[in-house]
Amino acid sequence: xxxxxxxxELVETIKGPRYYRICISGYGGEAAYISITKEAxxxxxxxxxxxxxxxxxxxxxxxDPDDCEYENIDSVPPExxxxxxxxxxxxxxxxxEAPTEYEHQWGVExxxxxxxxxxxxxxxxxxxxxxxxxxxxxxxxxxxxxxxxSDWNVEMWDSQECYAGxxxxxxxxxxxxxxxxxxxxxxxxxxxxxxxxxxxxxxEYDNGEECITSIVYDGVEIDNQGGDTNGKGYxxxxxxxx
Numbered sequence: 419x420x421x422x423x424x425x426x427e428l429v430e431t432i433k434g435p436r437y438y439r440i441c442i443s444g445y446g447g448e449a450a451y452i453s454i455t456k457e458a459x460x461x462x463x464x465x466x467x468x469x470x471x472x473x474x475x476x477x478x479x480x481x482d483p484d485d486c487e488y489e490n491i492d493s494v495p496p497e498x499x500x501x502x503x504x505x506x507x508x509x510x511x512x513x514x515e516a517p518t519e520y521e522h523q524w525g526v527e528x529x530x531x532x533x534x535x536x537x538x539x540x541x542x543x544x545x546x547x548x549x550x551x552x553x554x555x556x557x558x559x560x561x562x563x564x565x566x567x568s569d570w571n572v573e574m575w576d577s578q579e580c581y582a583g584x585x586x587x588x589x590x591x592x593x594x595x596x597x598x599x600x601x602x603x604x605x606x607x608x609x610x611x612x613x614x615x616x617x618x619x620x621x622e623y624d625n626g627e628e629c630i631t632s633i634v635y636d637g638v639e640i641d642n643q644g645g646d647t648n649g650k651g652y653x654x655x656x657x658x659x660x
Contacts, residue, residue, distance in 0.1 A: 437538045437545065438611045440640065442557065442601035442630065444530035447650075449523040449593040451582065451624055452516045454500045454656065459588035461498035462656045465491060474654040477501070478513040478592045500590065513592040521580050525629035526600035528575070528620050531557040535611065541604050543643060551611055557618060557630070564614055575618040577628055582659045590656045591625060598647035601633065603640040612636075 454462075462474055469490040477494055478501070480486045486494075496505030503517050511517055535552040538545035561574040582589055605611075617634040633640045 435606045435608060436611070437541050437604055437606055438551065439536050439538050439545070439547075439604050440601070440633070440635075441534045441599055442526055442531050442633070443534075443599045443645075444526040444532055445595070445597050445650075446526035446530070446600055446627070446629055446647075447524070447594050447596040448514065449591060449623065449625065449627075450514050450516055450519050451521040451523070452500060452590040452592070453518045453520050453582070453586045454588045454590045455497065455504070456588055457497035458500050458504070458590070459656050459658065461495065462590065466655060471654045474656075475592075475652045478654055479652060481510055481512055483510055520582060520586055521623065523580070523621070523623045523627070523629060525621075525631055528577075528618070528628045528630055529558055531600075531630060533557050533560065537611070538604065541606060543604075545604070552613075560613060560616075561618065568614070572614050574614070574616055575620060577620040577622050580621045580623050582624055586659050588656065589624065589659055591654065593625065593653045595650040595653065596647040597650055599645040600647060601630070601645060602643045603633065604643070605635045605638075605640055607636070 466474055473488045473490050476486050476488060483494075483502075499505050499510075500518060501513065501516055502510045507517070514522070532554045533552060533556075534554060536550055537548040539548055557575075564572055564574060615636040618630050619632045619634065620628050621631045622628045633642075
């Protein structure tokens with residue numbers, strides 16, 4: 419004879435698949451980490467230390483050198499011009515496609531991320547909401563709560579280090595700070611949504627930010643259908659890798 423639990427599972431199976439939209443918002447952004455020479459580091463460090471990063475940002479965001487309007491420098495010397503491979507290339511690369519980039523970052527910062535979950539009536543992007551399941555719950559708070567409730571038998575997140583290797587001595591970083599929605603995906607389940615089946619995979623970058631890079635439910639990675647963020651500003655810096 420079937421148990422009550424087995425009967426419940428059978429009923430849920432007969433009811434067919436259910437769909438849930440998961441949206442994650444917060445603070446985060448996009449960053450490029452670029453290996454540069456000592457000469458480039460020394461030039462831009464002197465500029466940023468004395469005048470702030472406005473001229474450095476100007477250099478990084480303008481693909482055409484003629485569009486750069488510097489306030490505190492006259493021009494960028496070839497030894498500091500790493501976006502044109504130090505004056506050797508015929509064109510200037512975008513900061514997000516820098517020739518010597520070794521790491522690229524995009525995503526919501528784990529500690530600031532919060533999640534909204536709605537049951538919806540299909541897996542279409544424009545599906546209608548059936549009911550609200552979760553409203554603005556912090557991702558880190560959820561992971562810690564379920565971890566504590568399960569005596570840490572359920573661990574919902576992990577993180578890998580994405581730091582510069584020993585072969586990278588001098589680093590330039592361009593950071594586009596953003597706020598808003600970073601993740602929007604739909605999952606299909608048999609039965610109720612179970613938050614304990616969520617996994618958040620993160621990466622920790624050279625600037626110390628730990629960003630969510632992928633989300634898994636019941637062993638399957640959820641496809642991110644896109645976010646909607648607002649830019650909060652550009653920031654640029656250089657430092658020596660220690």
